[in-house]
Amino acid sequence: MSFFTSDQLAAVHKNNLANLARLSNTTIEGIQKLTELNLQAAKAAMAEGQTMMQAVSASKNLRDVLSVQGDVPESAADKAISYARQVCEIATQAQAELARAVEEQYEQHQRNVQAFVDTFVKNAPAGSDAISATLQATLDTARESYRSAQAIHQQMAGLASATFTSTAGAAMGSNSQPTRS
Numbered sequence: 806m807s808f809f810t811s812d813q814l815a816a817v818h819k820n821n822l823a824n825l826a827r828l829s830n831t832t833i834e835g836i837q838k839l840t841e842l843n844l845q846a847a848k849a850a851m852a853e854g855q856t857m858m859q860a861v862s863a864s865k866n867l868r869d870v871l872s873v874q875g876d877v878p879e880s881a882a883d884k885a886i887s888y889a890r891q892v893c894e895i896a897t898q899a900q901a902e903l904a905r906a907v908e909e910q911y912e913q914h915q916r917n918v919q920a921f922v923d924t925f926v927k928n929a930p931a932g933s934d935a936i937s938a939t940l941q942a943t944l945d946t947a948r949e950s951y952r953s954a955q956a957i958h959q960q961m962a963g964l965a966s967a968t969f970t971s972t973a974g975a976a977m978g979s980n981s982q983p984t985r986s
Contacts, residue, residue: 817917820913824906824909824910827906828903828906831899831902831903831906832899832903834899835895835896835898835899838895838898838899839892839895842888842891842892842895846884846888849884857874857877861874893966897966900962908955911951915948918944919944922937922940922941922944925937925940926940926941
């Protein structure tokens with residue numbers, strides 16, 4: 806006795822291929838955004854380096870050279886924090902899209918498994934009530950375990966984002982104040 810027809814299996818296969826394409830496209834889009842960000846950062850660094858070299862070569866004395874180079878550490882720290890923030894935003898967007906796709910796939914899988922259990926229970930021979938109840942309880946437990954793991958994941962992602970934001974804010978605050986010697 807088969808619970809699935811060839812049409813149902815073909816539909817599941819088609820759905821799995823569509824999900825794979827969606828996950829692949831999301832991943833490639835994230836990689837593309839990171840690549841574009843890296844190219845922008847490299848171009849900016851090269852332009853700043855050229856400007857710095859021109860300013861240093863045009864300087865007449867050591868004091869002018871040192872004044873040109875004096876703002877480099879603070880500027881570099883601000884740029885590094887900005888870059889890290891942009892990387893985090895790209896990663897967060899990609900993760901959110903991947904999580905949505907996985908959630909949709911999980912929900913579809915849950916519906917398919919529930920349909921299987923319902924069909925099994927409906928067609929089960931007399932006296933198999935204990936097995937049917939065990940199947941349903943197992944499905945319910947798996948569903949609750951997934952929801953708990955999902956809630957923990959969301960809490961951890963929120964904590965990581967808040968930590969990054971507060972750390973970046975503190976670093977920018979410490980960089981923006983002049984140092985005295």
